[in-house]
Amino acid sequence: MMTLILLPLMLSADPAEAFARGVERRNDQDQAWMHFKESSQGFEQQWRDTGSPEAAQNAARAAYLAGNVPRAVLLVRIALREYPWHEGLRRDLESMRTAILYPRPAEPSEQLRPDPPSELRHFVAPVDLLVLAIVAAGATAAGAWGGWLRRTRVWLVPLGLGLLLFGIVSVVAVLIGQQSRQDATLAVVRDVSILRRGNAESYDPRIAVPLPPGTEVRTIGRRGGWCRVQVAGGATGWLPESKLITAESVQR
Amino acid sequence: MIWCLISLVQGPADDPALLFRGSPDFYGAIGAGVTIEATAHPSTATVGEAITLTLKVSHLRNARDCTPPRLQEIPALAAAVQFEPDVITSIQPDGSVTYDYRIRPRGPGVLRIPRLRYRFVNPAAPPGQQLQTTYSEARDVPVTASAAAIKLPVEGPAEFFELVPVRPASAVSPWSWLTVAVLTAIAIPLGLFAISRFFVERIQFQRKRHIARLLNALDQCRRAPDPARHCAEILRQFARGYDDPAHETTMPSDVATDVARLLADCDAARFSPESIAIDRLIDDARRLVQSAGAGR
Numbered sequence: 001m002m003t004l005i006l007l008p009l010m011l012s013a014d015p016a017e018a019f020a021r022g023v024e025r026r027n028d029q030d031q032a033w034m035h036f037k038e039s040s041q042g043f044e045q046q047w048r049d050t051g052s053p054e055a056a057q058n059a060a061r062a063a064y065l066a067g068n069v070p071r072a073v074l075l076v077r078i079a080l081r082e083y084p085w086h087e088g089l090r091r092d093l094e095s096m097r098t099a100i101l102y103p104r105p106a107e108p109s110e111q112l113r114p115d116p117p118s119e120l121r122h123f124v125a126p127v128d129l130l131v132l133a134i135v136a137a138g139a140t141a142a143g144a145w146g147g148w149l150r151r152t153r154v155w156l157v158p159l160g161l162g163l164l165l166f167g168i169v170s171v172v173a174v175l176i177g178q179q180s181r182q183d184a185t186l187a188v189v190r191d192v193s194i195l196r197r198g199n200a201e202s203y204d205p206r207i208a209v210p211l212p213p214g215t216e217v218r219t220i221g222r223r224g225g226w227c228r229v230q231v232a233g234g235a236t237g238w239l240p241e242s243k244l245i246t247a248e249s250v251q252r
Numbered sequence: 253m254i255w256c257l258i259s260l261v262q263g264p265a266d267d268p269a270l271l272f273r274g275s276p277d278f279y280g281a282i283g284a285g286v287t288i289e290a291t292a293h294p295s296t297a298t299v300g301e302a303i304t305l306t307l308k309v310s311h312l313r314n315a316r317d318c319t320p321p322r323l324q325e326i327p328a329l330a331a332a333v334q335f336e337p338d339v340i341t342s343i344q345p346d347g348s349v350t351y352d353y354r355i356r357p358r359g360p361g362v363l364r365i366p367r368l369r370y371r372f373v374n375p376a377a378p379p380g381q382q383l384q385t386t387y388s389e390a391r392d393v394p395v396t397a398s399a400a401a402i403k404l405p406v407e408g409p410a411e412f413f414e415l416v417p418v419r420p421a422s423a424v425s426p427w428s429w430l431t432v433a434v435l436t437a438i439a440i441p442l443g444l445f446a447i448s449r450f451f452v453e454r455i456q457f458q459r460k461r462h463i464a465r466l467l468n469a470l471d472q473c474r475r476a477p478d479p480a481r482h483c484a485e486i487l488r489q490f491a492r493g494y495d496d497p498a499h500e501t502t503m504p505s506d507v508a509t510d511v512a513r514l515l516a517d518c519d520a521a522r523f524s525p526e527s528i529a530i531d532r533l534i535d536d537a538r539r540l541v542q543s544a545g546a547g548r
Contacts, residue, residue: 022406052418088416
């Protein structure tokens, strides 16, 4: 009952104010963490309500300053899934990864630190494609119109260029769509965990060193409270579900 | 009593050290005869004052690959002290590694650094078997109250302490905009194509009607009192048709030559009717108008 009464008050709390209070008390970790945590929750709610990538960025920053690096990483990754071209999110993700103590991989497949975001979708915004599509439409229309009326070959040039641009826009859009689908099964290691060869503690470690909190993995399957995951280098193994925060748990 | 350990190894049920379960227990250590030793410096402290808790692990083969044990996950220790986030790791050439934790007692009394043990893998042992060190000695650090407790700061990149201005996101996904744009881009040329076809047909229709009117007038002019003048007038109308902007074309040079020749013949026929047969002149004009209409 009390929760029901307090809920509107809790939701109406301004996350920016909580953040400012956290910054004010940044010299007292215990106090500051409390405010940053409150701020992070507020910005997460704002993100769910508005879908603004900046709200997600603020939620992730507040979570990071509240000492919850895994959640911060996950928030940024989920926001990047929706806004892969967002430079601020990409920069924050790299800063967060710098703070994670990734062990040195014994072999390339055991690499835990993902490469910096450098796929096509991270550099091409939909607005870029939109502009290209409009230019393509204009050129194609001008070429078709002029060619039909004037019956001269000169108009084939804008027509051809327009169609070529259309082709480029279509290929880029398809590639970006394919790249985005790879992020569908994202999870982050919540606590130091050993990647095992099977779904029980009795199995040998797949990677000798434990995965540090904040390690990004891709979930492949689930069985008996364990998740089969793939690390950045490509190695696969099993982790207890309790040691993971999945994208579904913080989905918009 | 803060008897704790950093191991998950199943021990006897009455082992007083097994008060706490659930912390990570393996940090990637490989070696033989691994030992662990815990020391605290200074040996006395005030509340909030930093104490360096040094954990020395010896006889490791992969000291570089081991991660620092997360002592902050021992609940009793976490309750008694505040941990600074950074752990200083020093690797010695003899295969030992020291982890320096900066801790600050939260209250006065005796701070007990619990006895600890450490898991490792010995390659010479049967595969998969993990071993443990013997317990380190527990250390007691007397802590006195201080006037003002020292507090730990929050650390992070400088830009993280600033908020990003939140801009309202569009209600429509940018990808939807793109889809709309691509569909529009496809629709526009198709639409223009359809419109142009419609207009061109209209133009062609008007042109045909114009040609038909001219041909009819040419037929009529045979019965006119001055057929050559009428014929010349119709030819001028035919030529003016090319100036109509709706046609968007100019008179071809061969047609222009023919029109000029026929106009000259018309003038000649007017002033000396016997020199040119008027019927042949009208027939020539008809053919010219007809061919121009068919060509368009």
